[in-house]
Amino acid sequence: MKKICVVGLGYIGLPTSAIFAQAGFEVVGVDVNKKVVDSLNEGNIHIEEPGLPEVVEKVVREGKLRASITPEEADVYIVAVPTPIHEDLTANVDYVKSAVEAIVPHIKEGNVLIVESTIPPRTMDDLVAPIIKEAGLDPYKDVAIAHCPERVLPGHILRELIENTRIVGGITPEASKKAADVYRAVVKGEVMETEAVTAEMSKLMENTYRDVNIALANELVKISAKLGVNAHSVIELANRHPRVNIHLPGPGVGGHCLAVDPYFIVEKATEESPLIQTARKINNSMPHFVEAQVERLTAEIENPKIALFGLTYKGNIDDVRESPALDIAESLVKHPRLNVVAHDPHVREEQVSFPLYSFEDAVADAHLVVVLADHNEFKSLEIDQLKKRMKTPVVFDTKNCVPETNEITIYRLGDISQLKAIQE
Numbered sequence: 001m002k003k004i005c006v007v008g009l010g011y012i013g014l015p016t017s018a019i020f021a022q023a024g025f026e027v028v029g030v031d032v033n034k035k036v037v038d039s040l041n042e043g044n045i046h047i048e049e050p051g052l053p054e055v056v057e058k059v060v061r062e063g064k065l066r067a068s069i070t071p072e073e074a075d076v077y078i079v080a081v082p083t084p085i086h087e088d089l090t091a092n093v094d095y096v097k098s099a100v101e102a103i104v105p106h107i108k109e110g111n112v113l114i115v116e117s118t119i120p121p122r123t124m125d126d127l128v129a130p131i132i133k134e135a136g137l138d139p140y141k142d143v144a145i146a147h148c149p150e151r152v153l154p155g156h157i158l159r160e161l162i163e164n165t166r167i168v169g170g171i172t173p174e175a176s177k178k179a180a181d182v183y184r185a186v187v188k189g190e191v192m193e194t195e196a197v198t199a200e201m202s203k204l205m206e207n208t209y210r211d212v213n214i215a216l217a218n219e220l221v222k223i224s225a226k227l228g229v230n231a232h233s234v235i236e237l238a239n240r241h242p243r244v245n246i247h248l249p250g251p252g253v254g255g256h257c258l259a260v261d262p263y264f265i266v267e268k269a270t271e272e273s274p275l276i277q278t279a280r281k282i283n284n285s286m287p288h289f290v291e292a293q294v295e296r297l298t299a300e301i302e303n304p305k306i307a308l309f310g311l312t313y314k315g316n317i318d319d320v321r322e323s324p325a326l327d328i329a330e331s332l333v334k335h336p337r338l339n340v341v342a343h344d345p346h347v348r349e350e351q352v353s354f355p356l357y358s359f360e361d362a363v364a365d366a367h368l369v370v371v372l373a374d375h376n377e378f379k380s381l382e383i384d385q386l387k388k389r390m391k392t393p394v395v396f397d398t399k400n401c402v403p404e405t406n407e408i409t410i411y412r413l414g415d416i417s418q419l420k421a422i423q424e
């Protein structure tokens with residue numbers, strides 16, 4: 001049975017290590033963070049993912065998975081380190097570079113080197129292959145080098161790692177085949193072979209497709225506000241066309257994938273990507289658009305109390321990375337005229353720079369509740385409680401998730417042409 005060395009033990013690398021170990025491979029997981037290494041060697045994990053603690057505990061106990069601070073000799077290397085963006089919106093591939101450089105002293109002829117991190121197009125050919133060449137090996141012959149992007153949904157990672165279709169792009173057809181065979185040992189979904197640059201672009205285009213389509217929905221919101229149309233009704237009706245799927249508008253696009261990956265394409269083909277760049281601008285403009293509506297709604301109250309509901313970049317998670325809801329909150333809490341409080345049952349105080357309030361304290365004597373994330377708690381908001389506790393029971397729902405009611409006033413982001421300033 002082959003030995004696999006997985007470099008980077010985060011949301012992707014750790015479950016990947018666990019499923020290969022579970023399938024019988026000898027796996028060594030590598031991370032530069034000593035705490036991560038120590039906790040894994042004790043059979044514990046540092047990330048939240050349903051089902052993962054049990055699998056990790058078992059494979060560590062059985063000696064199939066262990067962790068180390070440095071890479072070691074193996075048959076297959078899998079790189080799953082972060083690829084964030086710099087301030088200037090260019091990709092930071094330094095972690096990938098240093099991970100591959102750390103592998104170099106151990107890699108030998110016949111090995112497979114797979115990068116799972118999301119990377120800009122041509123990274124395998126222009127960054128990874130030259131490092132291997134410098135080490136004295138022929139990257140097109142001696143080592144099978146491939147990119148295999150990840151598309152798992154947090155919360156369902158263990159199932160999706162096995163069931164999803166995988167795209168494996170080698171820098172040669174032989175590399176694609178060898179790397180794809182590694183996945184075929186554990187993946188039940190289809191494993192498709194292609195070229196490295198095609199695999200790189202396909203991953204980036206998946207997220208860019210979603211970003212651009214959300215931008216279209218957000219543009220529809222702004223058009224609808226001007227023309228007196230209900231964008232939510234337009235979307236519902238247009239989507240009854242069998243080949244139309246207008247996405248959901250919202251307060252912006254966040255997270256470390258959708259709000260980041262399009263820039264990897266823009267960086268490499270700036271002149272050729274005006275649509276992608278415009279989509280990014282539209283989505284980035286949404287927090288400000290939402291803030292402007294909050295100001296409009298509260299314009300006639302001297303010191304309005306506003307309760308923001310939800311700070312994460314999507315519903316039912318605790319992740320505030322690149323969250324537009326958080327941007328809105330950070331901006332509005334500083335507003336001199338507004339008394340802004342925030343409530344999010346999924347977020348902890350240490351994740352944010354302002355205090356968090358319970359539902360009851362947030363809505364007490366509030367003039368306006370602004371829903372910024374579609375958590376289940378907000379899909380079943382207790383309208384009676386809002387009516388009882390708020391000074392003026394008005395909700396501005398930017399996620400179109402609060403149930404319909406005649407009991408209180410609810411404005412939805414896609415239907416704001418009739419929006420009236422709240423009167424005390």
Ligand SMILES: NC(=O)c1ccc[n+]([C@@H]2O[C@H](COP(=O)([O-])OP(=O)(O)OC[C@H]3O[C@@H](n4cnc5c(N)ncnc54)[C@H](O)[C@@H]3O)[C@@H](O)[C@H]2O)c1
Nearest residue numbers: 008009010011012031032033080081082083099117118150
């Ligand atoms: N999390 C997701 O849902 C998801 C989905 C698709 C793609 N991706 C991509 O997968 C990659 C990894 O993402 P993640 O969410 O697992 O990241 P993460 O931040 O959860 O984990 C990355 C780990 O790599 C470690 N690390 C950094 N540099 C290292 C090095 N040189 N050597 C060894 N370890 C190193 C860090 O300490 C960290 O534990 C990124 O490119 C991301 O864009 C993530």
